[in-house]
Amino acid sequence: MIAPDELEALLLDILEHYGYDFTGYSRASLTRRVHAFFVKERFKNYAAFRERMLESNIYFIHFVEEVTVNVTEMFRDPGFYKTLRENILPVLATYPFIRIWHAGCSTGEEVYSMAIILKEAGLLQKSLLYATDLNQRVLEKAKAGIFPMSQMRLNSENYLHSGGRQEFSGYYTANYNFARFDKSLSDKMVFSTHNLVSDSSFNEFQLILCRNVLIYFDRELQARVLQLFDRSLDSLGFLALGSKESLKFSAIAPYYSQIENKEKIWRKKR
Amino acid sequence: MEKKALRSVQKLVVIGGSSGSLEALLTMLPKLRADLPLGVVIVLHRNNQSDNALVELFASRTSLIVKEADEKDILKAGTIYIAPPDYHLLLEQDGSLSLDASAKVNFSRPSIDVTFSSAAAVFGKYLTGILLSGANSDGANGMAIIKKKGGRIIVQDPNEALVAYMPARAIKENDVEEVFGALELAELINSISN
Numbered sequence: 001m002i003a004p005d006e007l008e009a010l011l012l013d014i015l016e017h018y019g020y021d022f023t024g025y026s027r028a029s030l031t032r033r034v035h036a037f038f039v040k041e042r043f044k045n046y047a048a049f050r051e052r053m054l055e056s057n058i059y060f061i062h063f064v065e066e067v068t069v070n071v072t073e074m075f076r077d078p079g080f081y082k083t084l085r086e087n088i089l090p091v092l093a094t095y096p097f098i099r100i101w102h103a104g105c106s107t108g109e110e111v112y113s114m115a116i117i118l119k120e121a122g123l124l125q126k127s128l129l130y131a132t133d134l135n136q137r138v139l140e141k142a143k144a145g146i147f148p149m150s151q152m153r154l155n156s157e158n159y160l161h162s163g164g165r166q167e168f169s170g171y172y173t174a175n176y177n178f179a180r181f182d183k184s185l186s187d188k189m190v191f192s193t194h195n196l197v198s199d200s201s202f203n204e205f206q207l208i209l210c211r212n213v214l215i216y217f218d219r220e221l222q223a224r225v226l227q228l229f230d231r232s233l234d235s236l237g238f239l240a241l242g243s244k245e246s247l248k249f250s251a252i253a254p255y256y257s258q259i260e261n262k263e264k265i266w267r268k269k270r
Numbered sequence: 271m272e273k274k275a276l277r278s279v280q281k282l283v284v285i286g287g288s289s290g291s292l293e294a295l296l297t298m299l300p301k302l303r304a305d306l307p308l309g310v311v312i313v314l315h316r317n318n319q320s321d322n323a324l325v326e327l328f329a330s331r332t333s334l335i336v337k338e339a340d341e342k343d344i345l346k347a348g349t350i351y352i353a354p355p356d357y358h359l360l361l362e363q364d365g366s367l368s369l370d371a372s373a374k375v376n377f378s379r380p381s382i383d384v385t386f387s388s389a390a391a392v393f394g395k396y397l398t399g400i401l402l403s404g405a406n407s408d409g410a411n412g413m414a415i416i417k418k419k420g421g422r423i424i425v426q427d428p429n430e431a432l433v434a435y436m437p438a439r440a441i442k443e444n445d446v447e448e449v450f451g452a453l454e455l456a457e458l459i460n461s462i463s464n
Contacts, residue, residue, distance in 0.1 A: 004363070026341075026362065026368045027362060027363065028360035028361060028362045028363075028368045028370075028388050028392075029358075029360055029368050029370040029372070031391075032360065032370070032384070032388065033372065069370065069371060069372040071371060071372050071373050212371040215341050215357075215368070215369045215370070215371065216370070219342065242371070243354075243356075244340060244341060244354055244357060244369050245341070246340075
């Protein structure tokens with residue numbers, strides 16, 4: 001087990017060595033995942049762990065992939081997607097061109113979900129979906145659009161609950177254990193690494209989705225990231241968070257109003 | 271290890287349960303004293319529909335405050351925190367709550383093991399872990415960690431539990447000495463002083 005002071009030292013070493021700043025991450029969850037990595041990789045002690053971490057960039061990327069949470073599914077929280085379909089897309093439809101940012105997109109399931117509902121609303125052609133994550137490896141998976149077949153039953157159920165009326169299996173080609181999603185969906189996606197901790201605003205969007213990312217950050221980092229989103233949203237744009245995340249208590253809260261049903265979507269007032 | 275002064279409450283009770291545990295909790299909750307000087311966290315396996323039905327049901331049976339745990343909630347004495355569906359619930363060193371949407375553990379999210387072991391790291395000997403009825407092996411590892419950190423572990427009597435597997439498994443793996451029925455469990459919680 002890694003002692004709390006060892007973890008703190010490691011985070012500072014990583015920051016100095018690689019420029020990745022995990023010091024604003026909530027410790028309980030981070031400790032759990034670093035510890036699981038430590039055990040899985042069979043390190044004998046902290047010194048060996050630290051040395052390995054700092055000697056190889058490739059190994060460090062592997063570490064980042066393992067300790068960041070990359071668990072996601074398509075149409076996760078179907079009620080949220082139903083709200084996007086019914087309340088948000090009709091507003092976006094009035095724009096000549098739609099720019100959406102998935103911040104912390106992980107392996108991309110939510111980006112493909114978004115592309116599907118845009119397509120069904122006839123809006124995909126005039127949309128561009130920016131999908132970013134700090135983790136290079138997951139972006140490669142997202143870009144490929146290939147997902148485990150074992151997930152498709154859950155994805156398909158979620159799709160139906162989100163108000164989907166098509167045959168979900170029409171969106172992919174089954175290939176042994178994998179489902180390859182239609183290229184017409186990914187044509188409108190732009191993938192790029194972006195670290196919410198250290199990178200700045202890079203465009204203006206009508207909709208930003210960042211779901212189940214802020215829960216891993218401490219209050220100070222949450223506040224900084226919300227300011228970044230605020231700078232990256234058009235006036236009257238929408239910000240969508242995870243089901244246990246909120247703008248409540250944040251400095252930008254006065255400039256946003258939550259949409260009427262209880263989904264975690266806020267609209268910028270001006 | 272336990273930095274007593276830094277936390278908002280000094281002692282914590284964490285209750286884990288799966289199928290059949292609702293009945294036990296509905297027996298226990300009305301018996302809890304209104305001036306309970308502890309934090310109480312409940313981790314239940316349940317379906318993923320996020321609604322307030324469970325919170326309302328519990329609140330109707332106790333004079334304590336019942337709420338679904340939000341991230342960064344600061345534990346308060348006399349409040350019962352319910353782990354939200356589809357998230358693991360963890361404890362921070364300052365006694366605040368964290369949520370984690372990472373992979374299921376023992377096919378469960380929330381997982382009882384995750385909360386038990388995280389709470390043990392913060393509360394050490396000031397933690398009491400109680401495991402109720404269930405058909406899953408979740409909780410047994412967490413109990414071992416609570417015990418290792420000097421905490422107290424108590425299990426619902428498998429003879430009384432609607433589904434005996436989970437409490438029986440925890441007893442078998444951890445050499446649990448304190449095995450009680452739901453009514454006695456409530457008395458035990460009431461007897462933990464500050």
